Amino acid sequence: MAGHLEFNTSMSDALVVLGAAGIVIPAFARARITPVIGFILVGVLVGPFGLGRLVGQIPQLYYITISRPEAIAPFAELGVILLLFEIGLELSFGRLWDMRAQVFGLGAAKLLLSAALLTLVLMGMHHDVPAAAGLGIALALSSTALVLPIAGTQSPVGRKALAMLLLEDIALVPIIFVLGAFGPGGESGTALFDTLVRGAIIVVLMLTLGRFLLPRLFASAARTKSPELFLAFSLLVVIAAALATAGAGLSPIMGALLAGLLIAETDYSREVEALTAPFKGLALGVFLITVGMGIDVFEIWRQFGAIALGVASVLAAKAVVTALLLRMGGASRGIAAEAGLLLASPSETTLIVLSAAAAAGLVGRENAQFWQIVTALGLTLTPLLAMIGRRIASAVDRPQDAPVIDMPSDATGQAVVLGYGRVGRIVGTMLARHDVPWLAIDADPALVTQARAAGVPVVYGNVGNAELLAKLHLESARAVIVTMDEPVLVSRTVRRIRAAHPDLPIIVRARDADHAAELYRAGASDAVPETLESSLQLSEAVLVDMGVAMGPVIASIHEMRDELREAIMKGGGLDEKPRLKAAGLRDRL
Incomplete structure (x- = not known):
């Protein structure tokens, strides 16, 4: 009986997710609005703080709500993993090496300066120094899952964003360990050192074996002329790489990125990208639904002033730091402004770091929950900030010293x-x-x-x-x-x-x-x-x-x-x- 109930629950959750994908994507595409907002709104509506809270009074709502958010969390994580894998496919080791100065220079400066400024802002909000530092580094992270699909990796803004986001993904594990070490009763840095050593060994093994084995294995899969086998093998490589780095104590998204980089060096990268793209989009939609399920509209209403101040402070601090760094690096005013706004929101990994800070005793549970709401709202605002940034960039970088040639309203014959x-x-x-x-x-x-x-x-x-x-x-x-x-x-x-x-x-x-x-x-x-x-x-x-x-x-x-x-x-x-x-x-x- 229990198994039957669990099956019904899983099927109900799957119905909601697939129904959301079938409705949200076409509807928002027709309105020329990014589906990101649609998925988050679906999460708000069907989650435990939306219609889910009325299931006790109206049992019929059970079939159109998600009763166990934790059950779909693994699929949300898979969406982020597949996203990083796709990013790896678009890169190459040569391009990554060419970006090293921006990744470890610009990326590190953006993360550390944003964290420092946010720490000062949070201290002004009457947080003690350890809590302010833990929250500051968590909120300084920006969303890989939302920013790169919006900006791409080839546009001027996308290239700058990619460099900064790569550094943040690499730094995630050290951040979590440092928070644990500095929390009350935290361990020494020995655990961090051991993890980094294990992780380095795993990464070297993946790079060595991957370069040798992947071209041969993909060639064997391709010779079967079976798209299903090719797809299954592609997903196997991604998940195995993510599990390998996770088992070593590193982030699974680092393994996914490495898998993408390795496959990008083979002759099969475009086919793999085409086959896995639909899974990435759907899994990313699940992730966005989980973000929306964390938004309690009634709680926002009760603490509207404090939450609005928190969101505005985070967005302003990060936008200013990012834009100034890019201007100092020679970027145009428009690119700096667009990138600053695009990277201003917190990240999906902010939620992970907030949980780690709370577990370490640096941040109280209520404080962590408050900033989780701020993070979810910030993620929701990312597409809007991107649109505002594009318009500002077009206005600021619009050439002024030349004859004006307006965008044609009719391209007949051109x-x-x-x-x-x-x-x-x-x-x-x-x-x-x-x-x-x-x-x-x-x-x-x-x-x-x-x-x-x-x-x-x-x-x-x-x-x-x-x-x-x-x-x-x-x-x-x-x-x-x-x-x-x-x-x-x-x-x-x-x-x-x-x-x-x-x-x-x-x-x-x-x-x-x-x-x-x-x-x-x-x-x-x-x-x-x-x-x-x-x-x-x-x-x-x-x-x-x-x-x-x-x-x-x-x-x-x-x-x-x-x-x-x-x-x-x-x-x-x-x-x-x-x-x-x-x-x-x-x-x-």
Whole structure:
């Protein structure tokens, strides 16, 4: 009987979560509002402080409320783990090494200075020094789970945020141990040292074995041509890595990040990313629902003044510290302001650190519960702060010393070039020579200012922002040309545009044949691999310089290009047959 009751409870909770996903995501997408707010509001509504408190009076509510929040907590943690795994897939060890100065410089400065300022603010609120320090370091953390999906990892703001958030994820375990050591009756630093040694050994083993084993294991899974097996193996790697670091006393999200970095070095990273993305989104929705379930609306009403002061103090302190650090580091005013607001809210890991501070005796239980409510409200405000930050950045960094070119309300007949770098400039020049009206979008304010001063139709904007794409009215455009050298952002942008505009020609710059194949699957009308085009141009130059007539050379280059494009679209890559056939050597061999 008990087992049957537990099964019914689990099914009821699953119904609420899946129902929320099925309703919230489409409804908020139609309203062009991030689903983050929707999931949190669902948590408030169906949690123990919402309709859940009325189950005793109205038993029918049992089936649309979550009666055991602790039962879905593991799925919420899985969402954060999968998020860090996806971040690892977008990175590489080379890029991470290039970011080391920002991670350990900018990231450490942001964490320590925010914690110091918040400690002073909390002491002004009549907390004693140990409690203020424990709360300060907890509230100084920012939300990886919300910030990176909003900002991405390729935009200027996203790159700065990623560096700071990586440091905070790395520092989580030392923070918890230090709080325990300084609490009443806390242990010495020996436990921390032992944990760090064990963790270092585990990390070295993961890096060594992962580089050797993962490419071979993924190749074996791929040869079966079974998406289910490939997906199961991908999830197995993520969870095993998270459990390995958790078993060593480190954070499981560190293991997930390492797993993503290791797989990013293989040839299977894009396939793994595509297969695991739906699970990440759903699990992250569960996490946001658990955040909402921690918000007691009646308690907020009873302590409205104190809670509002707490939220405002945390947001203001962190926004100021982050923005000033970025300005000192050379970031533009708009990027500094946007990043400051985006990182101002507390983190999901703040809740973990608050629990550790309470367990160590540094913070009283009531105090910890108060700041947990502040943290939940801060997380809820993150999408709103992000929107305000984007608008401030657009206003502040809007080029002032050039002729004003307004965002078009009607793009009829225009070619829209996304990215005005090296490739975008050449495309724009060729369009102008053939009298094709065009408009370019770029996220570099200095480049936009320079181009507009020369009378070039370039406007400032972040292509990763769905609102910007909507304002362009691409349904009336002649074509869209995507030229950025950021594979993940390019693929995401192509999917987004194709979903909204099924008949629009989308021509995309690709890094290589594999990337081109992925872009065709995403909906590109034409994907141009840089590596193949350079090979074709080199072949043309060689043949002409050797005395072959120009006409046959150009004809053969076009024929070769068509055959390569066909091979990419059909097979997702290149094999020897298209190359040999195009070169006229197949029969001889």
